[in-house]
Amino acid sequence: MTTALLLIDVQQGFDDALFWGPRNNPGAEANIKALLDAWQTRRDPVVLVHHDSVKPDSPLRPGQPGNDFKPELADARPDLVFGKKVNSAFLGDVALDAWFTRKNITSFVLAGIQTNFCCETTARMGGNLGYDVTFALDATFTFDLTGPDGSTLTADELSKATAANLHGGGFATVKSTKEILASLP
Template sequence: MTTALLLIDVQQGFDDAEFWGPRNHPDAEANIQALLQSWQDRRDPVVLVHHDSIKPDSPLRPGQPGNDFKPELANARPDLVFGKKVNSAFLGDVDLDAWFKTRGITSFVLAGIQTNFCCETTARMGGNLGYDVTFALDATFTFALEGPDGTTLTADELTRATATNLHGGGFATVKSTKEILSAIP
């Protein structure tokens, strides 16, 4: 059985700390790169997705340098690249579900940015669609976020919530990059 690697929104615009605020997982890009290298060494399918924001002030708008992939993906040889304007990669410019199904792909490993938005949403939809989803938690990162009551949750608190949501809800298996790579024969 072939497992695809799905890399979500690994874009330069997320390096804008002034726009996004404090992030977590400083090794996320190195972990993403390690996963990518492993998938490419085995010639397993790699899918790159980029967020094409429609918000005028977003560094992820098409045509802006922030929309470009980060340098860690410079040597990527993806089987599929497409954009999306919403959180889920299953609702992007390509029918990802159909693309997976025509290739017999029933499982994927997910990594990228942001842990609690596009990554979690894609993992949840993948689980709902019947895919065996593995969420590479330390190959994602996010930023602190203010809630409706004015309380700010740190990036680490949001990441723990995502891991709990995915695990507790049965949407995905949450693992570290090391656990994923060590399980590959």
């Protein structure tokens, strides 16, 4: 069984702290790179997805430097690259479900940015579509977020909530990068 590596929105625009605010998990990029290196060494499928924001003030707009991938992906040799304008990679510019089906891929490891938005949404949809999804929690990061009542949840709290949602809801198996790498045949 071939397991793909799905890297979501690993883009330079997420380095704009003034736009996004405080983030968590400063080791996420190193873990993303470790996963990428392992997949490329094994010659297993790698899929890169980038967010093409339609919001005029977003650093992730196409044509802006922030839309480019982070340096950790500079040596990537992806099997598929495409953009999306919404949270789920399954609703992007490429029919990801159909591509996975053509390649006989029934499982994927997911990493990227943001933990509780595009990564969690893609993992949930993947689980709903019947994929065996592994969520590399320490290879993701997110930012503090203010709710409708004005209270703020920290990025760490949001990451814990994502892990609980995915695990408790049966959408994905949540693991660390070290656990994922140790389980590779």
